[in-house]
Amino acid sequence: MLLLVKPKPGSGASRRQVRKNMPGTFDEDYPPKYESLLTLKDGRQVFLRPIRKTDGNLLIDLFNKMSPQSLYLRFLWRIDALSAEMIHHFTHLNYSSDFALVAVAQEDARDAIIAVGRYFFDSKDGISDLAVAVRDDWQRLGLGKSLLAKTVAIGKEHGFSHFKSMMDIQNKTMRRLLLELGYEVKYSLRSGFYEVDIRV
Numbered sequence: 001m002l003l004l005v006k007p008k009p010g011s012g013a014s015r016r017q018v019r020k021n022m023p024g025t026f027d028e029d030y031p032p033k034y035e036s037l038l039t040l041k042d043g044r045q046v047f048l049r050p051i052r053k054t055d056g057n058l059l060i061d062l063f064n065k066m067s068p069q070s071l072y073l074r075f076l077w078r079i080d081a082l083s084a085e086m087i088h089h090f091t092h093l094n095y096s097s098d099f100a101l102v103a104v105a106q107e108d109a110r111d112a113i114i115a116v117g118r119y120f121f122d123s124k125d126g127i128s129d130l131a132v133a134v135r136d137d138w139q140r141l142g143l144g145k146s147l148l149a150k151t152v153a154i155g156k157e158h159g160f161s162h163f164k165s166m167m168d169i170q171n172k173t174m175r176r177l178l179l180e181l182g183y184e185v186k187y188s189l190r191s192g193f194y195e196v197d198i199r200v
């Protein structure tokens with residue numbers, strides 16, 4: 001069973017206190033209210049929190065540890081590296097119309113980002129883009145589903161109940177996940193991909 005609980009003393013809250021006192025590492029707009037602990041199906045706990053401006057290196061590490069197949073399913077092209085521009089785009093958010101929630105685990109006594117859920121408002125069509133990716137060795141533990149549900153709930157809180165996503169037509173995992181979350185989902189074929197319309 002998956003449990004969402006408040007951070008224990010000594011985890012999120014105290015980390016925040018420490019970071020607050022480190023010059024250049026505290027984001028003014030960072031919303032700590034979206035921090036929580038998540039217990040996965042195998043009993044391990046991960047820390048969920050909004051992404052920070054300083055998370056670039058942890059995103060690169062996540063990217064380097066994901067399989068080419070998972071990266072392809074996330075980005076829909078064969079991507080070799082994250083550019084500086086992409087990292088900036090992924091980490092510098094307004095925490096309202098653009099939001100990303102990351103899952104953090106401790107590996108070798110260090111923080112590792114092992115999954116990201118995000119939405120990003122697209123002013124071209126007025127619909128938010130929704131995406132999720134979980135590092136391969138953390139998949140099938142309920143993380144993707146919880147992270148997506150939490151990300152969507154945060155979007156809803158900010159007034160977004162309509163999302164879209166481009167998806168590979170073979171991505172049965174994501175289809176099943178959206179079905180299990182009970183959203184109203186419509187699939188249209190566009191340039192060989194599914195354009196997915198998601199209402200929550």
Ligand SMILES: CC(C)(COP(=O)(O)OP(=O)(O)OC[C@H]1O[C@@H](n2cnc3c(N)ncnc32)[C@H](O)[C@@H]1OP(=O)(O)O)[C@@H](O)C(=O)NCCC(=O)NCCS
Nearest residue numbers: 070073074131132133134139140141142143144145173176
């Ligand atoms: C899609 C993705 C985020 C799912 O993450 P996850 O943490 O493995 O998903 P969960 O463990 O929460 O699984 C939720 C449900 O999805 C389905 N599912 C997950 N992995 C599956 C698999 N390999 N085969 C079939 N169904 C699968 C199951 O129904 C599962 O529920 P269950 O565990 O009760 O059977 C992950 O596979 C991923 O990062 N894929 C690459 C990137 C991607 O495809 N992103 C989506 C496009 S933006």
